[in-house]
Amino acid sequence: MSNVFGKIVNKIRKVVRCHTDAKSYHTLIQDGTSRYFLDLYHKYKRYGKEHSTDWDVEQVLSELLVVSHTIEKGLTVPESRLGFGEKKVDALITLLEAIPEAQAKQQERYLIAVRTLTRYVTFHQRRGYQLPKRVEDAYAKYRKIFAINELNDLTSYQSIKGYEHLAELSFADFAKLRHSVRFYDEKPVEEEKVINAIRLAQTAPSTCNRQSTKVLHIAEKEKINQVLNIHSGCRSFASNIPTLLLLYSDLRDWDGGADFFGPYLDGGIFLMNLLYGLEYYSIGACPLNAYFSKENENALREILGMQPYEIPIALVACGNIDAEVQLPLSERRPIRDIYKKL
Numbered sequence: 001m002s003n004v005f006g007k008i009v010n011k012i013r014k015v016v017r018c019h020t021d022a023k024s025y026h027t028l029i030q031d032g033t034s035r036y037f038l039d040l041y042h043k044y045k046r047y048g049k050e051h052s053t054d055w056d057v058e059q060v061l062s063e064l065l066v067v068s069h070t071i072e073k074g075l076t077v078p079e080s081r082l083g084f085g086e087k088k089v090d091a092l093i094t095l096l097e098a099i100p101e102a103q104a105k106q107q108e109r110y111l112i113a114v115r116t117l118t119r120y121v122t123f124h125q126r127r128g129y130q131l132p133k134r135v136e137d138a139y140a141k142y143r144k145i146f147a148i149n150e151l152n153d154l155t156s157y158q159s160i161k162g163y164e165h166l167a168e169l170s171f172a173d174f175a176k177l178r179h180s181v182r183f184y185d186e187k188p189v190e191e192e193k194v195i196n197a198i199r200l201a202q203t204a205p206s207t208c209n210r211q212s213t214k215v216l217h218i219a220e221k222e223k224i225n226q227v228l229n230i231h232s233g234c235r236s237f238a239s240n241i242p243t244l245l246l247l248y249s250d251l252r253d254w255d256g257g258a259d260f261f262g263p264y265l266d267g268g269i270f271l272m273n274l275l276y277g278l279e280y281y282s283i284g285a286c287p288l289n290a291y292f293s294k295e296n297e298n299a300l301r302e303i304l305g306m307q308p309y310e311i312p313i314a315l316v317a318c319g320n321i322d323a324e325v326q327l328p329l330s331e332r333r334p335i336r337d338i339y340k341k342l
């Protein structure tokens with residue numbers, strides 16, 4: 001990078017950053033950042049599900065929610081393959097069995113997993129498909145443990161066919177209506193609609209009004225396929241995605257010290273706003289993670305011609321909806337799980 005403005009950098013820092021403690025700020029940049037990351041790394045090693053070898057109940061419940069979600073996704077694809085997700089269902093049962101019954105009944109995530117197992121089994125029973133004995137046995141066991149009416153009417157999923165009357169809804173109803181949509185018609189989304197949704201997303205707040213989050217609209221089918229080829233979170237619907245958006249942040253907008261996670265925080269807020277914007281303009285959308293390995297991130301950069309200072313935040317699959325599509329329920333945790341007051 002050329003150093004045209006080298007002379008003014010220090011001066012500007014002193015003026016604009018006068019509200020931060022300069023000493024701690026520079027310490028953070030010089031060696032604090034690496035210590036911070038080392039500390040975070042150790043915390044992940046100790047508490048992250050991938051690293052720890054002995055999960056506690058909280059980690060098991062957390063994993064139950066994730067596995068339930070992947071099974072739900074399988075149940076709502078347009079043509080679910082009978083017997084799909086055998087390993088995942090097996091994992092779900094193992095996790096359910098790991099939780100002592102006395103604790104289990106109080107835990108909504110446990111109940112969500114039992115409801116998912118019930119849906120999976122009844123889906124197959126209705127189609128006359130014989131599931132492995134372990135799955136049938138587990139289902140019989142949980143039916144006995146939980147009153148049958150708790151498990152009633154668990155066979156249907158919510159479905160939508162396009163969006164109607166959105167403008168008449170209150171924000172509360174509109175927010176409740178939004179869900180990730182993973183199946184679209186073939187036509188790419190009109191650019192004007194995408195731009196309108198981005199304009200709405202721009203109402204998002206950002207750190208010191210940086211507005212660093214940017215959107216790359218990927219309309220070429222071949223490029224969409226290349227990107228999705230290196231993405232592991234949308235295999236069941238990748239071939240059906242007509243329009244793909246990449247949210248990224250420009251590191252030149254950031255200091256790289258205390259604001260290290262700013263691109264991701266601002267990017268996440270922008271993402272949520274964009275999802276509302278897309279929905280408002282009747283576009284079905286599903287956020288997709290951008291948790292790429294280094295190799296895949298390099299491949300992504302190559303495919304999309306990204307600059308080294310541009311960092312991917314998230315992808316968004318989107319398209320119009322014409323036929324009726326089913327949606328996973330993605331049940332939410334109860335407020336007592338996520339809220340406390342001091």
Ligand SMILES: Cc1cc2nc3c(=O)[nH]c(=O)nc-3n(C[C@H](O)[C@H](O)[C@H](O)COP(=O)(O)O)c2cc1C
Pocket residue numbers: 069178179180181182232233234286287288289290314330
């Ligand atoms: C950052 C982020 C990454 C996501 N990545 C994926 C993904 O890779 N594949 C996918 O099918 N859904 C993905 N989702 C969608 C979530 O599965 C979905 O938001 C969640 O289950 C809640 O459902 P809802 O969006 O319908 O309310 C992602 C969501 C977020 C916020």
